[in-house]
Amino acid sequence: MRESNRWRRAAAAAGVLALVTAACGNGDDEDADDDAATGDIVFDDGVTEEPCPDAVNDGNGCIYLGILSDLTEGPFAGLAVPITEGQRAFWRTVNEAGGIAGFDVNIDEYTRDNKYDPQEHSAQYRQIEPDILALAQSLGTPTTEAVLPDMDVDDMIAAPASWWSGWSFEERDNGLILESGYSYCIESMIVLDWHAAERGQPSSVMAVGYPTDYGRDNAAGVEAWAEANGVEYLGFVETAPTAQIATQDAAVGQIVNGSPDVVLVATGPAEMAEIVGESAAQEFQGQFLGSAPTWNPALLETPAAPALEAFYTQIVPWEGFETGESAAHEAMRAALDGELPANEGFTSGWIWSYPIKALLETAAANGDLTRAGLRAAVDGLEVDYEGALPTATFGGDPNETVERTAAISQPDPDSELGVSTIATGVTGSTADDYDYATPCAG
16 A cells, blocks of 8 residues: 555544544534545555546546456457447546546556456456456456456455346345346346237247356246246257357257247357348248347348348347437437447446446545445445436345346347337336346356
């Protein structure tokens, strides 16, 4: 710890002692309360009195947040780069509004590529950990789980780029993960409820996805929905990124041979497009419902585009960049000054940033911007998403606090971002009634 930080701790302690003494001597001393409210903030790792590189506000110190994301060669790189850009725009907007409690926020200095690989994620985490206060983004469930024990020791809070159901349960995430929106298993129930209401109830359903918590969580939701609605569940087809297995032929074969009415997909965009395109080429006529991370508008430039337009529908946790009417959407559009992001990953990056902002503000108000101070502030933390999501409170019973609302989108070659929202505020009776007592999978 820096000597200046030790001085701040001592000064803060002395200030508290002086306040107690004054209060005992004169119960009417209102100035003592004012002094306590404006006292120095204690800080250590990841926070400096010195300004950030390229600081926006002269005289502000710097809060360094880390990012571990799939930025080059992993299956989600096409989404992760815009996700990171969305977070960069979010924190730039925060800094331009004055920062947080006398500090600008910097995410660029400690942004690293995890390649969607748990070992790489762990190595990069260990590299940046000594210099950051928290993780503004930790992309992927298996990657994040790989470092959770270290994060627990380090008091490291993170915002996930992931919707695994386990993040809702403190016994699984140690109270370190600030998730936003629904979970993958709730997602699949919502979209199946919607599909049954709008297109007719299917007689059989199947899940296909990565053999990780992402795919298993999605499949658990499909199975729960099928059981609740008396629909045949044809099982979970495990697959992997094409970079690992060359083709999706095995998954396509199981889908075509099983002939389900509806297939829920939990893969990356490239794998989803191959699965849908090849299945259609083999005259499979079922519908594909894709988890939020399965879409990238660049797919409309591939040979799979006609099949995607005919057979694919996406579920997302919030409205899109162009059409969302919340204050959050207005702010993100203003941040780009009329430009468009590469895809809706930008929207997710922006919205995923609200819990970390709320936590920093709360910890600063508590006078403690240490990692331990942040961790202590999580329970009961209220997050205002400026209308992009309902206000959320961390802690308490997940069955009461979990988000169960979504939006539905479809590929649209006439849209600037290649997708159009066709339904918002979507809920479903199966998802609403689901007893969220434990993680769905994993």
